[in-house]
Amino acid sequence: MARTLSPRLLGAAALALTAALALTACGSGGSSADGPAKVSKASSNSPYQATLLGKHFEKPELTLTDTSGQPFDLRKQTTGRPTLLFFGYTSCPDVCPTTMGDIGVAMSKLPAEEQKKIDVVFVSTDPQRDTPQVLRTWLDAMGKNFIGLTGDLNQVKAAAKSLGVLVEDPIVNKDGSVTSSHGAQVLTFLPQDDKAHLLYLSSTSVQTFEHDLPLLAKGVPA
Numbered sequence: 059m060a061r062t063l064s065p066r067l068l069g070a071a072a073l074a075l076t077a078a079l080a081l082t083a084c085g086s087g088g089s090s091a092d093g094p095a096k097v098s099k100a101s102s103n104s105p106y107q108a109t110l111l112g113k114h115f116e117k118p119e120l121t122l123t124d125t126s127g128q129p130f131d132l133r134k135q136t137t138g139r140p141t142l143l144f145f146g147y148t149s150c151p152d153v154c155p156t157t158m159g160d161i162g163v164a165m166s167k168l169p170a171e172e173q174k175k176i177d178v179v180f181v182s183t184d185p186q187r188d189t190p191q192v193l194r195t196w197l198d199a200m201g202k203n204f205i206g207l208t209g210d211l212n213q214v215k216a217a218a219k220s221l222g223v224l225v226e227d228p229i230v231n232k233d234g235s236v237t238s239s240h241g242a243q244v245l246t247f248l249p250q251d252d253k254a255h256l257l258y259l260s261s262t263s264v265q266t267f268e269h270d271l272p273l274l275a276k277g278v279p280a
Contacts, residue, residue, distance in 0.1 A: 104280055105273055107266045108246065108256035115254040117141070117247050118217035122181070122209035125194035130207055132179065132217075133252070140274040141177040141247040143254075145218050145225055147184035147238045148196040153260045155200075157244065162200035164267030172275035173203065181217070182208040183240045184228045221245055221254065248280060255280040 104110055117133045124130040132143075142161060146154035158180060165173055178201060182188035185208040188196075193206035211227065218225040223241030230236055246256035258266070 105278055106256055106270050106280055108258050108262075108270055108280075110280055111255055111257055113222075114251070115221050115245065117252050117254070118220045120181075120207075120213060120217040122207040122213065123190055125190045125197065125206045127190050130205070132207070136177045136179070136247070137252055138249050139177050140175065140249055140277065141179060141252075142258075142274075143179045143181065143221075143245045143247065144243075145181050145183050145214070145223055145240045146242075147182050147228070147236070147240075148188050148192055149184065149236055150238065153242045157242065157260055157262075158197070158200040158204070160262070160264045161244070161267055162204070163264050164271050165201055167268055168271055168275060172272065175275045175277075176271065177205060178203075179205045179207060181214055182206070183211070183214060183218075183225045183238045184236060185209055185211055185214065186228070187236065246274070248274075249277045250279055 117136070120132040121129055122132075144154075144157060146157070148154070158178075161178055165176070165178065168176075180193070180197060182193060188206075188208045190206070190208060193208055197204045197206045211225075215225045218241065223243065223245070224239075225241065226239040228236050228238040242260035244258040244262070245254040246258065247253060248255045256270070
């Protein structure tokens with residue numbers, strides 16, 4: 059599991075593409091760790107408990123297949139909406155279900171109208187196994203309104219790289235289990251400019267999400 063880090067990192071440098079976010083190896087017997095992501099020091103004036111990104115990333119141009127089997131243009135279909143974006147895969151035994159589950163618990167605490175204002179997007183790093191049907195079944199245990207996307211892995215890797223997140227090709231182990239190494243952070247885009255301003259590590263508590271999601275639903279700037 060990921061080692062625990064403070065929700066507000068004290069890095070002085072801005073997050074850079076060349077210094078990609080740490081990988082998490084999800085799989086049977088796999089380990090995970092959040093490395094020293096380079097982010098800006100969290101401002102005491104920010105209402106959010108998330109880590110503030112020093113570099114505000116553009117939402118990637120990415121069109122994949124959603125859980126209803128339809129094309130989903132990430133940039134176009136989430137324009138002007140608070141969007142939480144996570145890369146992972148459904149057979150991950152630890153970080154992926156716990157992260158998405160924690161977001162789901164926090165979302166469930168919001169009034170229904172506020173829940174509808176936030177997009178939570180899960181992009182599969184194992185599209186060969188994560189069919190739309192598999193994704194929908196898995197996500198329904200976290201949040202029935204969560205958006206699941208699957209498709210060409212090269213497109214997924216390119217989109218992740220544009221955000222400073224590394225995604226590697228899945229590896230099939232001798233016992234038949236799959237290990238997919240991927241950045242274990244949630245990038246959050248704000249509606250004002252559709253850029254990523256906030257970062258949640260895999261060690262982020264449910265309480266942090268419960269604090270921040272109502273602010274996101276109201277479109278509060280970072």
